[in-house]
Amino acid sequence: MKKQSQLNVVWLLALSTIFSLTGRAVGNEVPAALLVENADPLAKINPVSELAGIQPTDWAFQSLKSLMDRYGVVAPGYLDSALRGNRAMSRYEFAASLAASMNRISELTTAETANRAHQEDLETLKRLQAEFDRELEVLQPRLHNLETSIGYRIQPFSTTTELEGEVLFAVSGVGSGETADNSGDATDSNLTFSNRARLTFNTSFTGKDRLRIRLQAGNIPGIDDATGTDMARLAFQSDSDNQFELSILEYRFPIGEQAIVYLEAEGGDLDDFFTDTLNPFFSGSGRGSISRFAQRNPIYRQGGGAGVGVVYNFSESVSLSLGYLADEADNPEVGFGEAEYGAIAQLTLEPSDSFKVGFTYIHSYNSLDTGTGSRRANDPFNDESDAIIADSFGLQSTLEINDGLTVSGWVGFIHATAMDLPNNPAADIFNWAITLAFVDVGIENSVAGIAIGQPPKVTSSDFEVAGNTYEDEGTALHLEAFYRFPVNDNVDITPGVLVITNPEHDRNNTTYIGTIRTTFRF
Structure with missing residues (x-):
């Protein structure tokens, strides 16, 4: 289910941050396969703290916040509070919320109901996707690989x-x-x-x-x-x-x-x-x-x-x-x-x-x-x-x-x-x-x-x-x-x-x- 997938993203993103900072899983060594996989593409990625932030007054921030309010999107973890509280975000934090919004709007446009996304919202989404294409491209495989490698070890706090x-x-x-x-x-x-x-x-x-x-x-x-x-x-x-x-x-x-x-x-x-x-x-x-x-x-x-x-x-x-x-x-x-x-x-x-x-x-x-x-x-x-x-x-x-x-x-x-x-x-x-x-x-x-x-x-x-x-x-x-x-x-x-x-x-x-x-x- 897409909702369950979004909740898993929260925990996987948090674990990804822990790995990048400490090199250890919670109570366990990082799987060797994950380290090898990260050694190539992810080693070239700058830490989140070194990335240019998205400010609350930026067009991207305001556009995404508007889309999330309109379509009832709940972003991963503290990112939802960040958007609601108008604090600056890194580009990768922003991309995680954008991915959740893309999934939600995709549900609405494919469901056999009268509830459809507005055309202007789709255009806004396309513009955001183009602006953060690199971050989305890197983020999605990374989360998928983490879920495959360590998902069996970590149970989410709750499904809801x-x-x-x-x-x-x-x-x-x-x-x-x-x-x-x-x-x-x-x-x-x-x-x-x-x-x-x-x-x-x-x-x-x-x-x-x-x-x-x-x-x-x-x-x-x-x-x-x-x-x-x-x-x-x-x-x-x-x-x-x-x-x-x-x-x-x-x-x-x-x-x-x-x-x-x-x-x-x-x-x-x-x-x-x-x-x-x-x-x-x-x-x-x-x-x-x-x-x-x-x-x-x-x-x-x-x-x-x-x-x-x-x-x-x-x-x-x-x-x-x-x-x-x-x-x-x-x-x-x-x-x-x-x-x-x-x-x-x-x-x-x-x-x-x-x-x-x-x-x-x-x-x-x-x-x-x-x-x-x-x-x-x-x-x-x-x-x-x-x-x-x-x-x-x-x-x-x-x-x-x-x-x-x-x-x-x-x-x-x-x-x-x-x-x-x-x-x-x-x-x-x-x-x-x-x-x-x-x-x-x-x-x-x-x-x-x-x-x-x-x-x-x-x-x-x-x-x-x-x-x-x-x-x-x-x-x-x-x-x-x-x-x-x-x-x-x-x-x-x-x-x-x-x-x-x-x-x-x-x-x-x-x-x-x-x-x-x-x-x-x-």
Whole structure:
């Protein structure tokens, strides 16, 4: 069966990488026949780490991603996550996903049903096949030979489920000085060594759908507690005393050729599942920015938990995302109607292969705390309101200047109203950021990132505390730099530094945070 063949490709490709790096099979010597066979054609092939990468903004990347979405293709292993998460790929990684797409579309064009591939999609596929003809030519025989030589030794994890793993370790520290919470206490400037582990199970029952289950454990402390401000929060913070917990339970399936429906039972986020945040090199917590703020526009962080979403692709260049998530939706006392919630609508346009822009609207209830801004921005009514309605507007864009530089940025505006206080006071909250990603700096597949922005700030308010308007008086700046470089195909190291000037928008000092993140993927 073609589906079984595609699943075998996942394991054979992984084993191929192990052979090329170590020269040994898992617990066994590499068969002599395979070594002899590899000695001729494959010895001339450059390692994957030395190959020119396919960037998320390349026409090939976007074209293949569109085809996979339209025809419900599940790529081998982590390659599907790479395409969904918009990270750079090697040409051989890309060819593996292309081969899976070719098999799927071939099924549709030969089956005796009304479901046929569009002619323009076939033309796109022909162009991709011609562009990656050499990689496909080398990849297919290699996988076939590996399956013949060692297939009898290795049993797949499951015929329907793929396992992905990620483990990261972080050494982090805070510069000496006072905390930003007006307590007069000194920051906790001791170095810490901590970790986070994720196991993700992706299951497909039809070849078009996907059930995702993620378990997560970690002991990474809150840097925001050490500094007294959420502006210093790291992207990968997680503390469950290293006990595994269910962090994601999600099922997605297509409707027709243009719509994908998401059902979230646990751990749903408006940004992760329904929308493209248009910040491709910063969005991941394991391989993106070191800070929470630089990952995406903070307005996306309103709402989470259980709910439903849909993405409708009008064309390759126009898509609409709609979603609704509620916290404690399983609680009979609140349900969907009374729980904290966030609802999103985003129109994403792609005028060219190198430019994208997104227009976002979010309506939320008691979900204003984004964990990125000042205390006033997270709670503009000083904990006196239990019914805060917020309307948020965002503009995001990303532009690939050239193969080595991508510039992204956003502005976000929130209008919050306390519905249970006299006269329904309102507050306006604003944030912005610009990010720059320099690709292949010194090392192939490396990324040097710079982020500059203003964390969420209360710019105006009708609410008063002790006769004073509850606004942020000063302006903080977020300055971040990191450099992610690969040790091999499965290990990345990312040193980074974060500087917050005038933290909490009202402190005349500066907060410094440094970290070294090491990420292992399998």
